[in-house]
Amino acid sequence: MSETDKTPLPNKYENFNEWYNEILQKAELIDLRYGVKGFIVYRPNAAVIMRQVYRLFEEELDRLGHAPCIFPVVIPFEFFEKEAQHIKGFLDEVFWVTKAGQHELNKPLLLRPTSETAMYPLYAFWIRSYKDLPLKLYQSNSVYRYETKATKPLLRGREFFWIEAHCAHRTKENAERQVLEDMEVMSNALHEVLGVPFLLLERPPWDRFAGAERTYAFDVVFPDKSVLQIATTHILGENFSRAFEIMYKDEDGELKYVQQTCFGIGISRILATLISVHGDEYGLVLPFDIAPTQIVIVPILFKEAGGIVMEKCKAIFEKLCEKGYRVMLDDSDERPGAKFYRWETLGVPVRIEIGPRDVEKGVVTVFRRDTRERIVVRENELEEKIKELRKDILRVLRERGEKWLEANLRDVKSKDDLIMLAREGGIGRMAFCGREECASEIKAETGGFEVRGVRVGEKWEKLSVCAACGKEAKELVYVAKPY
Numbered sequence: 001m002s003e004t005d006k007t008p009l010p011n012k013y014e015n016f017n018e019w020y021n022e023i024l025q026k027a028e029l030i031d032l033r034y035g036v037k038g039f040i041v042y043r044p045n046a047a048v049i050m051r052q053v054y055r056l057f058e059e060e061l062d063r064l065g066h067a068p069c070i071f072p073v074v075i076p077f078e079f080f081e082k083e084a085q086h087i088k089g090f091l092d093e094v095f096w097v098t099k100a101g102q103h104e105l106n107k108p109l110l111l112r113p114t115s116e117t118a119m120y121p122l123y124a125f126w127i128r129s130y131k132d133l134p135l136k137l138y139q140s141n142s143v144y145r146y147e148t149k150a151t152k153p154l155l156r157g158r159e160f161f162w163i164e165a166h167c168a169h170r171t172k173e174n175a176e177r178q179v180l181e182d183m184e185v186m187s188n189a190l191h192e193v194l195g196v197p198f199l200l201l202e203r204p205p206w207d208r209f210a211g212a213e214r215t216y217a218f219d220v221v222f223p224d225k226s227v228l229q230i231a232t233t234h235i236l237g238e239n240f241s242r243a244f245e246i247m248y249k250d251e252d253g254e255l256k257y258v259q260q261t262c263f264g265i266g267i268s269r270i271l272a273t274l275i276s277v278h279g280d281e282y283g284l285v286l287p288f289d290i291a292p293t294q295i296v297i298v299p300i301l302f303k304e305a306g307g308i309v310m311e312k313c314k315a316i317f318e319k320l321c322e323k324g325y326r327v328m329l330d331d332s333d334e335r336p337g338a339k340f341y342r343w344e345t346l347g348v349p350v351r352i353e354i355g356p357r358d359v360e361k362g363v364v365t366v367f368r369r370d371t372r373e374r375i376v377v378r379e380n381e382l383e384e385k386i387k388e389l390r391k392d393i394l395r396v397l398r399e400r401g402e403k404w405l406e407a408n409l410r411d412v413k414s415k416d417d418l419i420m421l422a423r424e425g426g427i428g429r430m431a432f433c434g435r436e437e438c439a440s441e442i443k444a445e446t447g448g449f450e451v452r453g454v455r456v457g458e459k460w461e462k463l464s465v466c467a468a469c470g471k472e473a474k475e476l477v478y479v480a481k482p483y
């Protein structure tokens with residue numbers, strides 16, 4: 001059997017833009033011809049992966065006591081303007097609905113850029129007593145932001161898909177625990193299912209979510225060494241509960257403001273991450289647990305032996321389906337080479353090839369997408385092998401990503417180091433004074449590198465001076481160029 005030799009994609013590390021645009025087309029993920037800037041069409045191959053990602057997080061949130069809800073896409077302006085910092089942060093990014101039919105609306109509505117101000121007026125009705133707490137609700141939806149920077153499909157658009165979870169707690173401690181739980185949900189999913197290495201950073205004060213007391217963010221490093229924020233969780237304190245008068249009667253009979261948190265999981269951006277971090281010059285590479293199709297069976301048919309091969313394929317197909325795997329039997333009329341090419345482009349993690357000689361010998365050929373290796377497996381050992389591959393594919397993808405992150409992490413000791421980092425790309429780790437002005441200077445002098453924050457849980461030795469300005473250092477931060 002020979003592999004059909006189709007033109008591979010460019011090398012993603014050398015030319016990420018070209019690679020990314022080509023893979024979106026080649027794997028039939030996204031169509032850009034809708035004609036409205038920042039709005040894209042998700043084709044079935046993208047939508048099924050997103051559905052898997054949604055399920056992964058929805059099931060986890062459900063398990064942890066959150067409940068789903070659905071709020072309207074429009075927000076009345078009087079709700080939106082209640083929290084001062086929030087409106088300041090979002091006003092320039094809002095899409096407005098000002099007309100309905102032939103009439104101008106008396107009170108314009110806005111398309112949600114995020115749902116705090118849609119949900120919290122209702123939280124004020126629903127929460128009465130300490131017995132109503134915690135209230136943990138989430139919605140899986142799309143939000144709208146009028147991005148003025150250049151848009152890039154899935155990475156930065158004017159409509160994107162996410163999950164937003166909004167919690168109200170009785171005490172500050174419970175709210176803090178909630179944020180730790182959110183971080184764990186995200187870390188586990190990235191580590192145990194998606195195989196994506198990340199930096200979990202507490203954002204500096206000037207980069208917090210509008211209205212938050214503290215913001216924690218997950219940054220992922222892309223093949224061009226830029227970083228993408230894919231999830232955030234925030235401690236809101238009483239900022240919104242005071243603005244929306246969300247109060248509860250405590251056990252002691254006193255009226256108190258609830259302590260709030262919110263957690264956003266960027267589903268469109270996770271799709272972009274899976275494509276970019278794992279993909280290669282042959283197309284998508286998907287981790288086993290998230291892949292819409294985990295195993296594809298391709299019969300290698302010869303006229304005289306077609307019957308027994310198909311019979312064997314069907315038997316194995318049924319057996320694997322019974323075990324709960326998402327399996328496809330490709331019995332289309334295409335030649336095997338064309339089938340291989342198609343399933344590789346789509347990133348199906350495991351392919352099973354069965355020909356007449358395999359049936360005779362009681363074996364099957366197993367191809368794994370991550371390493372593109374072929375191995376011959378005895379039919380009665382196939383299920384064991386798949387169990388092993390499920391874990392090993394995740395391990396290989398994760399280690400590949402970790403190596404990439406490690407190789408591009410640099411210690412920055414001086415301004416010269418910063419300039420060098422800007423020239424070569426990568427993630428810098430440096431002693432920092434904590435001043436916003438210094439961060440702005442870094443950004444101006446490096447062509448866009450930002451202070452992304454302190455790594456959660458990282459301990460550091462006594463720091464001397466800020467690598468950028470020479471003033472006293474207060475913390476160890478990561479600097480990187482974001483999308």
Ligand SMILES: [Zn+2]
Binds near residue numbers: 434435438466468469
């Ligand atoms: Zn400084």
